[in-house]
Amino acid sequence: MNQTARTRTVVSCTLLVTALGAGLTACSSHGNALADRPYDAADQISFNAPTGAGKRADPDKPLEVTVNDGDGRITDVTAQDSTGRYVTGELAADGSRWHSTSPLAANAHYTVRVSTEDDDGAPGRKTLTFDTTQPTSKKRLNVTFGPKAGQYGVGQPITAQLDQPVKDKAQRAVVERALRVDSVPAVPGAWYWVSDKELHYRPKEYWPAHATIQVHSNLDGVRISDRLWGGKAKPLKITTGDRIEAITDAAAHQLTFYKNGQAINTIPVTTGKPGFETRNGVKIVLEKQYFVRMRSETVGIAEGSSDSYDLPVYYATRVSWSGEYVHAAPWSVGSQGYENVSHGCTGMSTGNAEWFFDNIHEGDIVRVVNSAGNQMEPFGNGFGDWNLDWKKWRTGSALVNGTPDTPAPEDAARLQPTAV
Structure with a gap:
């Protein structure tokens, strides 16, 4: 095996070994099951893992696998607990030593498999099984x-x-x-x-x-x-x-409904008027409510002011926790498609709102473009997660x-x- 291949194998396998503990003694074929091998890898490899009935490894300590007296080298190590979790680790460039790089799980049963080759290139393999102790804290x-x-x-x-x-x-x-x-x-x-x-x-x-x-x-x-x-x-x-995207162009006063990339409906709408502009950006449908009583006091508009309202609203699709919806707005039909007169929601006729309500689902995409409003917050007001580009997200x-x-x-x- 060349060095590149060996390194790749070790990297892919070391996921399993992170949680093994230190304080172990050399294991013999009498204490652990050994896989088939052309030569005696049991004498070639040592673990710092415990052997014997009732003995358990400390999960806070790293697992180490070493070659005895420079006899051959380790080519691959995998470690996995009984639930399928792998442990990460590092192999020395000369193959003389491998150690785990992440902690072991407590109260777990581990199997470690080590592949080796001697100075003549003959392969060998050894398998060790052991258990770890209970957690030291109940929290x-x-x-x-x-x-x-x-x-x-x-x-x-x-x-x-x-x-x-x-x-x-x-x-x-x-x-x-x-x-x-x-x-x-x-x-x-x-x-x-x-x-x-x-x-x-x-x-x-x-x-x-x-x-x-x-x-x-x-x-x-x-x-x-x-x-x-x-x-x-x-x-x-x-x-x-299906991939559903509802894209509202606040400047054009229309919403285009896409299904799997194909536009299937265009709806005249009204969005937020000056001072109450609808947020730009991607929002995700949070819930749907057939009826909502919308009151201006819930969004900070004083009762009795010129902008106050108390309205029964139907076919309401919520896209923010602060009260932004796509909903039926029969009182503004004359403005839909022409001007923005709402307090931040996207309003449409009752018939269009019913169609939208029936075809949109929780988790679908509602995106607003060309509004004079701020950008939708990434967090805290619904799911604005997609407003962070991938580099920023990472x-x-x-x-x-x-x-x-x-x-x-x-x-x-x-x-x-x-x-x-």
């Missing part, structure tokens, strides 16, 4: 994924709510690495730390239409800090429907910030199509 970091299971539009971000704050960048990297998002078809994406307790995940572009997206956590039993360990998390599965990740726009070696495998 757990629990994760709740969102949205709820179901079908959404292609603009729907994935959210992860933490029940404990995580501020340290290294600790954030541990958490983020354990939160996995897999899609079919596979697309690259990244997490963004919105706050110490909230992350959002989105692809570089919108999700593909009719995709299946599965989210799960590998954090259970993983040490995050001296007093905090990962807890369990309920996995999430969502799907996407800066919010504890893993990929400052790295090239390609999958990290430990993430490359999960971007390959897999059955869901």
Whole structure:
């Protein structure tokens, strides 16, 4: 095996080995199962992992694999726990030593497989199994994924709510690495730390239409800090429907409705008047309500003022938590298609609003262009995530910030199509 091939193999395999502990003694064929090999790799390789009944490794300590007395070299190492989690690690250039680079999970069962070759190039292999100790702290970091299971539009971000704050960048990297998002078809994406307790995940572009997206956590039993360990998390599965985009041109006073890239309807609308301009940018449908009572006091307009209102509104599609909707506005039909007279919402006739309501879905894209309003906020007022370009989005990740726009070696495998 040439050096390039060997390095590639090690990088791809070391995902599994991160959580193994130190303080181990050399293992013999009597203490661990050994794979078939042409020569005695058991005498060639030493682990710092414990052997014997009842002995467990400390997950806070790194795992080390070494070659005895310069006899041959290590060519490949994989480490994996019983749940399928891999451990990352580094192999010395001369193949004399491998060590894990991330902590082991507590209370886990590990299998480590080491491939070697002797000075004459003859291959060998050794397998070690061991368990790690219980966590030293009872404090757990629990994760709740969102949205709820179901079908959404292609603009729907994935959210992860933490029940404990995580501020340290290294600790954030541990958490983020354990939160996995897999899609079919596979697309690259990244997490963004919105706050110490909230992350959002989105692809570089919108999700593909009719995709299946599965989210799960590998954090259970993983040490995050001296007093905090990962807890369990309920996995999430969502799907996407057609690619729906509703694009409102505030200057032209019309909304064009696209389905899978094809314009299927153009609707005359009115948007925010001067002083109440509709926000520009991408918004994601948050919910649909057949009837909403809209009162000006809820958006800071004093009761009794010239701009106050108290209206029954039908076919209301919400795109921001601050009260921006696309809805029926029969009182402004004469202005729809000609001028902007609303307090920030996109208004249309009742018939058009009913059609829009029936054809739009939670997670679909609603984009406003050519408005005199501000840009939609990325966070805090709905899902404005797509208003950050991909380079800026990546800066919010504890893993990929400052790295090239390609999958990290430990993430490359999960971007390959897999059955869901």
